[in-house]
Amino acid sequence: MIGALAKLIGVDKWLVSVVAVVAIAGGLFWAGLAVYNHIYDSGYDAAVRVKNAEIAELKQAASDALNKEVERQASVQNAAKAREAARIAEMQAENENLQFQIQELQREADEDPSADVPVLGAPSVRRVNKVR
Numbered sequence: 714m715i716g717a718l719a720k721l722i723g724v725d726k727w728l729v730s731v732v733a734v735v736a737i738a739g740g741l742f743w744a745g746l747a748v749y750n751h752i753y754d755s756g757y758d759a760a761v762r763v764k765n766a767e768i769a770e771l772k773q774a775a776s777d778a779l780n781k782e783v784e785r786q787a788s789v790q791n792a793a794k795a796r797e798a799a800r801i802a803e804m805q806a807e808n809e810n811l812q813f814q815i816q817e818l819q820r821e822a823d824e825d826p827s828a829d830v831p832v833l834g835a836p837s838v839r840r841v842n843k844v845r
Contacts, residue, residue: 818843 722729818840827834833841 814843 821836821840825834825836827837
């Protein structure tokens with residue numbers, strides 16, 4: 714077949730054989746390169762899928778941790794606000810009690826018949842002792 718092709722073209726049959734071998738070798742090289750690229754791309758794509766899944770998992774874990782921390786902080790803040798409101802109510806009650814005591818002591822001082830005397834009498838001493 715190579716001899717018939719060489720006679721048809723009008724060249725030496727060895728030259729046709731060399732060209733045929735070079736063409737076959739080139740074809741095999743390009744076919745091998747295509748197979749190599751396919752295998753490389755398949756492996757790369759598989760690694761990308763794995764890593765993307767890991768990244769998505771890490772992002773989800775971080776998001777869950779953030780949500781959990783926000784909820785924890787909100788509950789701690791709400792508890793602190795409740796304690797603060799209770800303490801404010803307690804302080805207001807103490808303040809009202811002190812205001813009542815001040816008014817009561819002022820009323821007693823106004824009703825004391827010996828209020829203008831420079832010495833303290835027994836009712837005045839009792840009022841001073843209540844303040845302590």
